[in-house]
Amino acid sequence: MIKTKIGVILLLFFIPLFLFSQKHVQFDSLFNKQIKTKSEKFKEDLNFKKAHLFFVEKNWDSTLVYSGKQLNNAPNNELREYSLYFRGVSFKNKKLFKEAEKELNKISSDFEFYYKVRIKLGEIAVEQKQYNKALQYFQGILKETDKAVYDLKKSVILHNIGLCYLHLTKFDKAEEYLFRSADLQKAEKDTLLLIGSYMDIATLYYEQYKDQLAIPYFEKAYNLSKNVKSFELKQNSTMNMAVIEENRKNFAAALAYRKEYETWKDSLNDQNKVWAIADLEKKFAVKEKQKEVNILEAENKLKAAERNGFIISSVLLLLLLGGGIYLYKQKNKTSKIILEQKNELDILNAAKDKMFSIVSHDLRSSVNALKRSNTKLLENLESKNFAALDALLHQNSAITNETYNLLENLLNWALVQTKQVYFHQESLHLHSIVEQVQYNYTALAANKNISLENSVSIDEYVYADLDSLKIIIRNLIDNAIKFTNPNGFISIYSRHSDNENCCLVIEDSGIGMNALIRNSILNPAAIVSKKDKDEFVGTALGLQLCKSLIIKNEGQLEIESEENKGTKMIIILPQAK
Amino acid sequence: MDTINILLIEDNQEESDLLAAILKANDYNVVGIASTYKEALVLFYNNSVDVIIIDIYLQGKPDGVAFAETISIVPDALRPFVFLTSSKDREIFDRAKLTKPFSFLIKPYNELELLYALEMAVEKFYEQQNVLTGKTQNAVVSDKYLFIKKNKALKKVRTEDISYVEVEDRYCNIITENEKFVILISLTKILEVLDPVKFIRTHRNYIVNSNKIIEIVLSDNLVILQGNYNVTLSEKYKDLVSKFKILK
Known part of the structure; x- marks a missing residue:
């Protein structure tokens, strides 16, 4: 007997829960519509939208997360209440009843779906076995159902109240409400709920040991359950019948019901299994599809990567090609320039080598002449031929002078070439400078009976480097004396050409030169290799030196000459300001 | 009208004798001939000197430049001077030209060049260039x-x-x-x-x-x-x- 009683109690528990869940399925539609419109209204509230989506999907954890975010971020009152409701429901479904109650209590009574809140609160009270509290909620709602149109069934509320009374063992009240519920359901032809109600009524009587009253309801429920598809209802009603028959010691019937119960249970299981298999298959299919999709995606990615790689590599190749062509052109250009410069350098270098050989040859012959002259000098000294000594000594002196000048030019030329020379342009008094240089040549000119005259204007100042100007004038005077026959004249004078420049002219009545020689002197790589007169050698170096020094002083060299009449060497230099 | 007092700083006896002879012939007064840096300083401070002729190298060292540098930092001591040198080596010139005013004479020189260099030194020192050579002023x-x-x-x-x-x-x-x-x-x-x-x-x-x-x-x-x-x-x-x- 005790055993069976436990079974009934178990049934009792099972049935109300079953009813609650059914209610959800039926009435959530309206609410869902409402929140959908809300979430559309507040599109920018992504958190609310997500919370709503997860709520509909019954993914309670995610709903909690997003509704929590929504509460923290956007204090929109309307959405706040929806969010609180989401949280309450989610907590309830996660069996965290206290949390759920807390959240639901925060919702104000102005909330559009406040009755839903109260239902939830009532359900929570039932779960927590606070039946009196639950009764308060339910009865409150019951009163309001008359006033407004609600998307909930009065019968359900009535049923819930009945159940609460049942739990509180107030059987008379329970009986009243359960019957009201059953009547309503009968009127609404809601068989499923009606079966539940009948079973609850039966249980009510059974609890009070009013077996006679209970059994017809159990049978009614059993009979009705035959017509419905719900295996669970069938199973429960059959089980109830089996328990009753067992208690009536009608074991054969009980056994039959038991068997039937087993079959229903099996079919329920089967159904569950079928569902589970179908679900699995579905999942599998989805997985397969997903895999396919993944593979396709991967393929697409691969293709895109390939394409990108191709584009990048072709661009790189083009760049490389362009760069290569550019570099090649550049290289060609530079090598052309280098070649030109090399040729130029080769010519200049050859000229320099030639000059060196000429200069050394000249030096050797000078020193050789000195040697021979010295030998003669010694011989004459031994033979005490003093008359010859004077001439020889003069000759020696002339040779050394010439050699010294040559060496001086060589040194200066080397210094200019290697850019080691100190170079400082300043204002110079041309007359004084010419005078100073001329001073060294008075004796030489007098020897050849050449008149050497300085008539440079006393007002001329040129802007030049002192030492290089002296070297230039020295060389030109030296040449003039060399190429002028005895009794000739050399005149040095200035010509004030314009406001910028000053011309210094060194004119002689010498042998002159033809156009060929003149041009070859002015040519940068020129070497005068004419060796028919010894004196010619050396002019090359001296004139080259003059030319490079004049250029360095920003001046110019001009030559006016006629053969056998004379030469005018004209140096054009900038005036001192 | 007085003669110009010249101090010679030259370590080569032959050179300094020649120099002194030319100067005397042209009516300059040589107040002393120094052959070292120390001697030069002693002679410089014990005599009234108008112009100094300085050989850049004394015993192979550029002591002549050192002397010029020394007197150019003493206030009121600086006088017109002429550097004597036998080479146009840029390195030593670059150092010497820092002692302004700077005029120089390259060996070998003749009498006219020496006199011209002295005049230039005086002109540059008193910043009255192109005066002594010109027509308008002497x-x-x-x-x-x-x-x-x-x-x-x-x-x-x-x-x-x-x-x-x-x-x-x-x-x-x-x-x-x-x-x-x-x-x-x-x-x-x-x-x-x-x-x-x-x-x-x-x-x-x-x-x-x-x-x-x-x-x-x-x-x-x-x-x-x-x-x-x-x-x-x-x-x-x-x-x-x-x-x-x-x-x-």
């Missing part, structure tokens, strides 16, 4: 000396010895107690340089050394100077009297 004027080119040589006159200056056309007659000479210089130029406290204008054509004044005779428009010179005092410049404290 004197370098400073507040202590007038350097006058007479024939080929340079002479000096102490400005405090001048009694008065008389302007005549483009020339100035410089009159001292014992001498009188003519230089080619404009009055404005000479006024620019002479100390305006010492030298006072008494007439369009006269500048008088105030230290030489003995008596001013206002009634005769005369200024009587030492050496028994009489200079005209014109109306325009009579307020010069106010510059003196008059005893009554």
Whole structure:
């Protein structure tokens, strides 16, 4: 007997829960519509939208997360209440009843779906076995159902109240409400709920040991359950019948019901299994599809990567090609320039080598002449031929002078070439400078009976480097004396050409030169290799030196000459300001 | 008119003898010949020196430049100088030219080159370039000396010895107690340089050394100077009297 009683109690528990869940399925539609419109209204509230989506999907954890975010971020009152409701429901479904109650209590009574809140609160009270509290909620709602149109069934509320009374063992009240519920359901032809109600009524009587009253309801429920598809209802009603028959010691019937119960249970299981298999298959299919999709995606990615790689590599190749062509052109250009410069350098270098050989040859012959002259000098000294000594000594002196000048030019030329020379342009008094240089040549000119005259204007100042100007004038005077026959004249004078420049002219009545020689002197790589007169050698170096020094002083060299009449060497230099 | 005092700094006896001979021949006074840096400093501080000729290298070391550097940092010690060198080595020139004013002479040189270099040194030192070689002027004027080119040589006159200056056309007659000479210089130029406290204008054509004044005779428009010179005092410049404290 005790055993069976436990079974009934178990049934009792099972049935109300079953009813609650059914209610959800039926009435959530309206609410869902409402929140959908809300979430559309507040599109920018992504958190609310997500919370709503997860709520509909019954993914309670995610709903909690997003509704929590929504509460923290956007204090929109309307959405706040929806969010609180989401949280309450989610907590309830996660069996965290206290949390759920807390959240639901925060919702104000102005909330559009406040009755839903109260239902939830009532359900929570039932779960927590606070039946009196639950009764308060339910009865409150019951009163309001008359006033407004609600998307909930009065019968359900009535049923819930009945159940609460049942739990509180107030059987008379329970009986009243359960019957009201059953009547309503009968009127609404809601068989499923009606079966539940009948079973609850039966249980009510059974609890009070009013077996006679209970059994017809159990049978009614059993009979009705035959017509419905719900295996669970069938199973429960059959089980109830089996328990009753067992208690009536009608074991054969009980056994039959038991068997039937087993079959229903099996079919329920089967159904569950079928569902589970179908679900699995579905999942599998989805997985397969997903895999396919993944593979396709991967393929697409691969293709895109390939394409990108191709584009990048072709661009790189083009760049490389362009760069290569550019570099090649550049290289060609530079090598052309280098070649030109090399040729130029080769010519200049050859000229320099030639000059060196000429200069050394000249030096050797000078020193050789000195040697021979010295030998003669010694011989004459031994033979005490003093008359010859004077001439020889003069000759020696002339040779050394010439050699010294040559060496001086060589040194200066080397210094200019290697850019080691100190170079400082300043204002110079041309007359004084010419005078100073001329001073060294008075004796030489007098020897050849050449008149050497300085008539440079006393007002001329040129802007030049002192030492290089002296070297230039020295060389030109030296040449003039060399190429002028005895009794000739050399005149040095200035010509004030314009406001910028000053011309210094060194004119002689010498042998002159033809156009060929003149041009070859002015040519940068020129070497005068004419060796028919010894004196010619050396002019090359001296004139080259003059030319490079004049250029360095920003001046110019001009030559006016006629053969056998004379030469005018004209140096054009900038005036001192 | 005095000769120019020259200090030679040259370690080569032969060179310095030649140099001294040329200078003497051209009426310059060689006050001493130093062959080392130390000797040079001693001679420099114990003599009145107008121009210095310095050999850059003394015993192979560039002590000549060192000497020039030394005197150029002592205030009022710097004199016009000429560097002597046998090479145009840029390195040593770059160091030497830092001692401004910078003029140089490259060996071997002749007499004219030496004299020209001395003149250049004086011109550059007193920043009156192209003066001695030109047509319009033949004197370098400073507040202590007038350097006058007479024939080929340079002479000096102490400005405090001048009694008065008389302007005549483009020339100035410089009159001292014992001498009188003519230089080619404009009055404005000479006024620019002479100390305006010492030298006072008494007439369009006269500048008088105030230290030489003995008596001013206002009634005769005369200024009587030492050496028994009489200079005209014109109306325009009579307020010069106010510059003196008059005893009554």
